[in-house]
Amino acid sequence: MIRGLVFDLDDTLCDDTNSYHRAALSAARELAAAHGVDAYALKEAYIREADGFWQRLTHEEIGKSVGMLRVRMWAAALADVGVRDESEALRAADLYNRARNTNLALFPQVEGRLADWRARYRLALLTNGFAETHREKIALLELEPFFDAILIADEVGMVKPDPRVFLHACQRLQTEPPQTVMVGDRYDRDIAGAMEAGLHTVWVNVRGEALPAGQPPPDAVIAEIGQLDEVLSRWL
Ligand SMILES: [Mg+2]
Known part of the structure; x- marks a missing residue:
């Protein structure tokens, strides 16, 4: 019973997968346009960072600020396409968070x-x-x-x-x-x-x-x- x-x-x-891929693409498009880089390459770089993080997640990581972790993931993704700018990583994370919430279902x-x-x-x-x-x-x-x-x-x-x-x-x-x-x-x-x-x-x-x-x-x-x-x- x-x-x-x-x-x-x-x-x-x-x-979730569909919603975060769409949010990542929407944030990547804005950043890519501003820096003249490929939006899909930036989106894919972010997805690799995020997927890797969630795959490896252990209880030592919980308790950290996911907001800051997300900024770090965007910083790594941006660096991957040749953009090294901490304030742009913050902007990307913010754009991503907002897109994420509107995509959710x-x-x-x-x-x-x-x-x-x-x-x-x-x-x-x-x-x-x-x-x-x-x-x-x-x-x-x-x-x-x-x-x-x-x-x-x-x-x-x-x-x-x-x-x-x-x-x-x-x-x-x-x-x-x-x-x-x-x-x-x-x-x-x-x-x-x-x-x-x-x-x-x-x-x-x-x-x-x-x-x-x-x-x-x-x-x-x-x-x-x-x-x-x-x-x-x-x-x-
Ligand atoms: Mg699940």
Whole structure:
């Protein structure tokens, strides 16, 4: 009997990759025009910096200012296309942040489902984000009313895939791990840690990735969040 659902946020409930790529391109276009450099090259340089940062994220980094980290990523991206100017990195980060907030949206398959999930389960949101950006993001997406617990890595002091953070989510939901399902798009961050903690797992494999070699499969794999109800119905 499933009593609780724990959702990842980025690329599980909202189309984060699309929104940050669009925001990066919009900021890169303005900067590139001012400096006579290629906007796509600048955008790609920023994406490499940002993707690398999120891939490497450990609990030592949480607690730093993500605003400053973002300025540093833009400074590195600008240097990559030959622009070395700290004030332009600040401007790029500001343009990016503003574009980011206007681009943000839940997947259409999530709209209208949250109230129903809320009526049937206790719900937690568990993200490896920073409170500085993710509290605002969660507010803009109007997610608070649907969740019994919202856990952000730097507020709880743990990052996925640390199994303790999944146990902490269960505690907050007052459910046992075998009564709880973790739903997320990253095998390494969302699924591996949740399995270790004894939760059920649904991998929302939005990028069509292969199961990492030698790793145990999740309980279910779906291509997009709209397929979650079908999986949940099997556990009723
Ligand atoms: Mg995610």
